[in-house]
Amino acid sequence: MLPFLVFAAVLVTIPALGPSRTWYTLLNSMGINIVFALSYNMLLGRAGLLSFGHAVYFGLGGYLAMHAMNWIPESVLGVAGVFALPVIGFAGGALAGAVIGWPSCRRAGIPFAMISLGIAELVASAAFIFVSVFGGEEGISGDRMKWFDPVTLFGHEVEFTMGPISDVYWFIAFWTFVASVLMYAFTRTPLGRMSEAVRDNPERAAFVGYNPQQVRYLVFIASGGFAGVGGGMAAVNFEIFTPENLSLLPSGFVLLMAYIGGIRYFAGPILGAIVLTFMQSSFSGYSEAWLLYLGLLFITIVMFAPNGLAGIVVALVNGVRMPGAAARLARWSQMTLAALIALAGLVVVIEVAVRWSNGYGDTFEPFGIALPHGSPLTWLVALVPIGAGLALMRLIARRSDA
Amino acid sequence: MTAPALEIVDLRKNFGPAEIIRGVNLSIEPGERHAIIGPNGAGKSTLFNLVSGMFKPTSGEVRLNGERISGLPAYAVNRKGLSRSFQVSSVFTNMTVRENVRCGVLWSMGQKYAFWKSIRSSKAVQDKTAAILAQVGLTEKANLPAALLPYADQRTLEIAITIAGGADVIMLDEPTAGMSHSETERAVALIAQATRGKTLLIVEHDMGVVFGLADRISVLCYGEIIATGRPDEIRGDPKVREAYLGDEAATLAEAAH
Amino acid sequence: MLAVRNLNAYYGKSHVLQGVDLDVFPGEVVALLGRNGVGRSTTVKAIMGEVAPVGEVRFKGELISGRPSHEIARAGLGYVPENRDIFPMMTVRQNLLLGIKDMRRPGRWSVEQMLDMFPNLRNRADTAAGVLSGGEKQMLTICRTLMGDPDLIMIDEPTEGLAPKIVAQVGELIAEIARAGVAILLVEQKLSIALKIAARVYVMGHGEIVYTGTPAEFATRQDIRREWLEV
């Protein structure tokens, strides 16, 4: 309970800090991605189903909400209607889950993953064909602002039109919170628990009276529904949905979010969604090579921290709590330092190379030091730290082994 | 007369051309403890799989309390009150011991696929789980992940999950395999106590266990039951000695005296 | 031939082996006895490198601890694990073939010989090994390791879960292996078998060797039996 109270408190205090519009935009995307990633983890982390097509449910839920948004009349009630759109999204996602899950949940493991991949591509390309429903390349767009002027409610003037981004923040915060709580609660229900049992040992689950396929199917529907909530939130936030939103790319992205965050922990996907959304929207502004960095981060996590960021956090906390913390922390910080040195060198290489390759003729100038690609100094600045950092890491690792 | 708790009628199973179960007939009365012994590969586990719904029989029928269950999927058989354990421990490895047992309890307590209520909200479930844990002596280890349990405890947990659902026909496949003498003794005591008033069908290679526990014994050999009877009858049966017991019959006979 | 000195092993933090010393001489059958969970399997695993060994393991004079397990196997050390790791998707015959390390140098045992020895296996030679019964699997693993023509074979609990009659058969197989000049390190619970074929027994307790002696001597040591073996 406590973590959720903290979560709620954080959500409520954020606007008080007077975030800039950039921050609001970022936070809104984060909220959507949190819901999306959590819903994905109902499948991957809990039920052990690796899906490459989760965006289908996000997208279909979103499309339904989008259409609903366009039907809602323009009035004060329209604003309330827009606010409630994620419910429609849920219905859409769950319905899609119920239809698609029927054939795909009969099997788990790789066949399930492959079916999901096929269905994602299928739905995405079908979406391009049915223009009246999905809008073709252009997609379907709408207007969330259903009322222009402030209205008086109980004697107070309320200025909540869903137009400005700060209004949308409240909408997103509300639904993020509600959906997270519900999804958490889901893990505590008989069905939620049995989904984990089915992941671990479907055969055994059958011999305690549960039909594994049925369990998977129901979880699949629920997960689709929550993905649809995310879709509904996205419909309101972005005011557009395109067939691309159903495709493999966003499906892959949600996989990255959940996995980088850590699928073994409930909060993992939340963490992953926050970090990746941040990278996606802010980082891409700083460096053109952000996808390269994302790839590197991801590979590093897969190789060295399979429990994701949440796993790292938990290990850190445990590390502090357990005896011998001082020595362990010292070693960790040495490691981190060495890794940072190597990373710095790597960043120089990447940034210099990106600029060189782009051919706009600009040079990488960290802290005002110009590092043109032609100068040997540049490569010295880049390669020495990489070598030194790696050597140091090796040294530290070896010393702690002994 | 009431119907037998479990009745197997001319059950057959082929895997491709290989006929593994060749017409087994068996009738087990309510409350009976029945053991199945037989050489390796005789088809004991296969028979278990057929009865419990993991495989579909090629022909023949299995009846539980007079009701036909052959052909039903495993979960349906379980819901009708038949529960089994596995020869190789088959528990939910990433869950704690308590959760493992709770999973065994859930369906029988009517929780079904509920997703609108917390698993903790039902006091009955909590109590039943605690009771089972206490019964098998795993209360202290209740919060350990099952994967970290020592082997013998995993076997115990296997039994615990099997009896948790409160089924009245319990089938155990080599429950004491790999246990030491003292652990075996404890396990036998546990089985005896946990299945009191229930019907038990057990496969074992440990003759001490079999002769200590069973009311009746059937000997399965190459997919056929070659003998059924009280322990002393089986011990004396020359066919059984030839097919299965070998020298051990002599040892057993000695021990019995 | 096999010399283990001060062998230690850990699972995470738990110190499971605490300085095991043991020797197997060429052609000798040695039994490693002990209660459940004292670390017998771990000893064998540490020798094979499946569990990281700390200490010294020499085979034919060469230091093998720390080497990858395929190299250890190629040095002539065979291992039959307790969990019967057969390859379930492959046929019995393919399983046996996989035991051969080098097709150009066939060993003392051939596939046909193995199948002759166990008619059960011959019947199922071309079915997937995954569906074998527990006992059949056990035989298959032993045979498979023999195909690699080891000079020393370590067998972990070969009779577990076997019907009494087959237990006897396996006992005979082991004896036959021994007769062929292969040294054996046998991890067993069933004293009857172990004492019948072993030339020497080690008793293990809590990660250490607590007793060594010949079966005959051992038979007289009721104290050891009671304290460390519960019999």
Place this chain on the structure above:
Amino acid sequence: METIVFSLLNGVTYGLLLFMLSSGLTLIFSMMGVLNFAHASFYMLGAYFAYTIGAATGFWVALFLAPILVGLLGAAVERWGLRQVHTNGHVAELLFTFGLAYLVEEIVKIVWGKLAVPYKVPHLLDFSAFTLWGTSYPAYRVFMLAVSITMLIALFVLLKKTRAGLIIQAALTHPAMVGHLGHNVPKIFMTVFGIGCGLAGLAGVIGGNYLVTDPAMAYAMGPIVFVVVVIGGMGSLAGAFVASLLIGLLQTFAVAVDATFYDMFGWAGLGQMTEVGRISISSLAPMLPFLLLVLILMIRPRGLMGDREF
């Protein structure tokens, strides 16, 4: 008639390219259980390497050198990357290659730029093999045909005639045990992965100039390769071959058909100007492979010629 003949020819050509790509993936997928998402990235690298090497030495040297280089790179990836994640299971491996795909694409962009490079069909093969009904069939496609069939045979021999295949499959589920039997599992894995990637590289060398060599080529080819492998059946090279041709033909023929849904189902009351009625068969071409994938997985989960389910 001419449409049929040419659709056949073109379908076969495209199918063979698909086969070249997917044979390596089949190898890796069936032997190591790794769903190599970066497979198409190695294909891309093959094309780029061939472009760069070819510029210096000519196409024929590149034809040999580029796949070898890609193969070595693949082996290195296995040695220092995949091997580390292997213990964490297949999902981790798959995710590793997933990340790798990102990485390769970005690195290619930096090294070769974001635009397509002018990687061309070698002069020697740049003529028309024959002309039918005024349409010419490029000699290069005949060459592609020859290479892929050679590849099929070579692979088949490699797999069926060596024990390596067996060992690898065993190592897939029980790596420790295979090690205990005296087989050097890591080395075998590395080799397999290297060969698989090398094959993808070869496909790149050959396909890069048949299609276009640009940083997007990997993403464009990625999913379809999985379709081939799954439809063909796990571990079945012959299956991959059949599936490649099937998909190649299916897509080409679909495009060639001029009918719309109305033409086909008009008798059932489908209106000509309704949205469904106006859908043309050719517009369905891109989704056909995936439709097939889903159907196959549902009806015959082991694929066309697979000997086992996943």
Place this chain on the structure above:
Amino acid sequence: QDDTFRIAYIEGLSGPFANVGDQGLKHFTAAANKINAEGGINGAKVVVEPFDGQTNPRESLVQLQRAIDEGFQFVTQGNGSSIASALIEGVEKHNKRNPDEPVLFLNYAAVDPAFTNDRCSFWHFRFDADADMKMNAITDWLESQPDIKSVYIIGQDYSFGKAVADAAVSQIKEKRPDIEIVGNELHPLGKVKDFTPYIQKIMSSGADAVITGNWGADMQLLIKSASEAGLEAPFLTYYGGGLGAVTAMGQSAVGRVMQVSEFHENLDASEEQLEAIKDFEDEFGLDYYYLRIFTLMDMLKAAAEKAGSNEPTEVAMALEGMEADSPYGHVTMRADNHQLLQDLYISILSDDVPGTVEGTPFGFKTVENGMIDAAATKTETTCKMDRPN
């Protein structure tokens, strides 16, 4: 911030159309450099910042939002009418909700005619001739080609491709009713890897000419397959001259591929302009292609300086009806629908011209009667615009 004039360049900078986005960005950078060298706009330094919209309407809207959040008030885009459509709507909504910080959208290539007709917006200006105008040029030329008796239309399946096809069908019907349209095909955008089957269809249809609006990879691949299969019919294109198509076509396309554009490298020009082209090509290692981007930037500067303000509304007001001289002629921004009128040229790929492209020995040259005067490109508009008062 007051001393910079910031323009957000929202294009696909990754993915299948990244190359096109990259080229545009280089042109904008060059144009900005040029203006900055001359003192900027109203003294403010021009900064063009790239935002990767991934050639996807939604992602582009996300980038638009980001740009707006970062204080950008000028946005430019062109690659894809589907995206422009989303941006127009996004900008409209934003300006309605935030009348104090309006945003202006400068479109340099998205040529769906709707944007300057039914869907026109005060906040949108287009610097490229729309699909109808370009088709007019093509069909006018067709009128002088009695040998062409049948055409095949092939395009990308989205609003622009459909607009091209519609324009072709209606205009041909009007100007050359005798021409038979033997095929009218749309293929998925950016997904086809091998166009051979489509080419096959074209060949068996026996068309005398092919009309296509394809661009990016879709253009390269289409043309490449055509030359491999030995398709002899001429290609009447919108984008045959740029974006990598020539590299893909090679010798076989000479004398067959035509394009309609406001620029090609063999137009007559002043020494100064030729010098500028050379400088650009040396600096960026890229062909000078988007004359209209330079026009856009020059007009933007002129408008801002005329308005004496860098505020979007005032710049927009000043842009309306503005006339200017590009290095190749006189251009006018229509006030009624915000469509730029500029001279258009129909040119054909040739191997004996001084100006070559993409490092090949080929270049375009204007065909006979291939020049269409700016005024002649003007079309009727249905635009009814809401102007801020």
